[in-house]
Amino acid sequence: MLQSFSMWQLNDIDNLDDAIVLIRDMAPIVTNVEWDDEPLVAHFNSIDGFDLNVPETIEIGNNNIRYVTFEFYTERSRRPEFWFNAEGNMKPRDERVNTYNSQILLFEHNNSVKSIVFKGTSLAKTILNTCMPEETWGAVEPAEINVSEDLLYWIFRKFIDLRESPLSPNNPLYVTALKSYTGKTRDNVNAMRGRGNRISTILGTLAFLFNNENLKAVRPQLQYNGEVFLVEISLTGTCRIWEEEYQGRWLALDSKRLKNNIAIYTYIVLLPILVESYRDNVNRGVWSPQLKIEFLQRLGNEIKDQVEAELERLQNEANIEDEEINDEEEHLTLFDILEEDDE
Incomplete structure (x- = not known):
C-alpha cells in the first residue's frame, strides 16, 4: 500500500521520554469560531496495538531506535465565504469544517527527537502547527534531507x-x-x-x-x-x-x-x-x-537511433504489406472465372 510521509526535526526536545510527557499532558485544543455552533477541536488519539507509555524498539545497525506513534485529530474551519448557502443560510457544520486524522511517529536518534507525519509536507506543517505549538514544543522544522x-x-x-x-x-x-x-x-x-x-x-x-x-x-x-x-x-x-x-x-x-x-x-x-x-x-x-551534459548528449544520440530504428521497422512492415497485396492481386487474376462460365 502506498504511504506518503514527511520528515521533521524537533530542535528543542532532547529525548523521547520528554516528548511522551508532553503528549500525555496535552489537553484537547478548543478553538472558538464566530458562529453559533460547536467550537473546533483537536486532540491526540491512541492507535490500536501501540501503547504511548511503552515505546516500540527497532534495531538498525548497532542502534536500538525507540519510537511511539499516535493519531492527531484536528478540525479547521473553511473560509467564511463558504459557510453560507445560496439563500444566505449557514450550512451544516460538516460542510463548514475540514477534518484531518493523521498518524504521527516520534523517535529518538543521535540524541535528538525526530518526527514522521504520514502526510505530505505542506499538510503536515499545518497539522504540526496545531498539535505541537512552538510555545510548548519549541521549533519543529522540516528535516534537512538535501535532495536536489x-x-x-x-x-x-x-x-x-x-x-x-x-x-x-x-x-x-x-x-x-x-x-x-x-x-x-x-x-x-x-x-x-x-x-x-x-x-x-x-x-x-x-x-x-x-x-x-x-x-x-x-x-x-x-x-x-x-x-x-x-x-x-x-x-x-x-x-x-x-x-x-x-x-x-x-x-x-x-x-x-x-x-x-x-x-x-x-x-x-x-x-x-x-x-x-x-x-x-x-x-x-x-x-x-x-x-x-555528456550524459544528456548521449541520450540525444540514443533517441535518434531509436527513432531511426522505429521508422525502419515501420517501413519494412509497410513494404511487406504492399508485397502481400500485390501477390493477392496476381493470385486473383490467375484464377478469375467469368460469370457465364460459373454455372
Whole structure:
C-alpha cells in the first residue's frame, strides 16, 4: 500500500521520554469560531496495538531506535465565504469544517527527537502547527534531507549506465529499478510522469531528460545490505513507500509496524546514504555539470537511433504489406472465372 510521509526535526526536545510527557499532558485544543455552533477541536488519539507509555524498539545497525506513534485529530474551519448557502443560510457544520486524522511517529536518534507525519509536507506543517505549538514544543522544522534536482538526474544516470555497480564504493547501495519519475516542462505548466518497470529506457523518458526539463521526483527501487525498498524521493520533502515492494528481515511484521520501520529506515539510513553517495561521486569527479551534459548528449544520440530504428521497422512492415497485396492481386487474376462460365 502506498504511504506518503514527511520528515521533521524537533530542535528543542532532547529525548523521547520528554516528548511522551508532553503528549500525555496535552489537553484537547478548543478553538472558538464566530458562529453559533460547536467550537473546533483537536486532540491526540491512541492507535490500536501501540501503547504511548511503552515505546516500540527497532534495531538498525548497532542502534536500538525507540519510537511511539499516535493519531492527531484536528478540525479547521473553511473560509467564511463558504459557510453560507445560496439563500444566505449557514450550512451544516460538516460542510463548514475540514477534518484531518493523521498518524504521527516520534523517535529518538543521535540524541535528538525526530518526527514522521504520514502526510505530505505542506499538510503536515499545518497539522504540526496545531498539535505541537512552538510555545510548548519549541521549533519543529522540516528535516534537512538535501535532495536536489541534480541528485535526481544522477540517480537516472547511475541506473541507466552503472546499475550493476553500487552508488558509491563506500556504500553497498544499488538502484535496481526505476519505477516512476515526475517533472514539469520548461514553462513549468505541463506535468510529466512516467511509470513502469522499464520507464528509464522508453523514448518519452529519454526525451524528457534530454530536453533538460525540471525533474521533481523519482521512484527508485533501492537494494541495501540484502534488503529491497521502493521509495519515491521528491524535492518537496515528501517521500512515498510501498510495503508490498519491501523484501527483507521485517516481512513477518504486521502492516502497521512494517510501515513504521520502513519510514524510519528511509529517514535515517537510505536518504542519508543516498545523499552521501551523490556527494562522494561529485567529490571524486565522476559526476559533474560537464558529465551531466555528456550524459544528456548521449541520450540525444540514443533517441535518434531509436527513432531511426522505429521508422525502419515501420517501413519494412509497410513494404511487406504492399508485397502481400500485390501477390493477392496476381493470385486473383490467375484464377478469375467469368460469370457465364460459373454455372
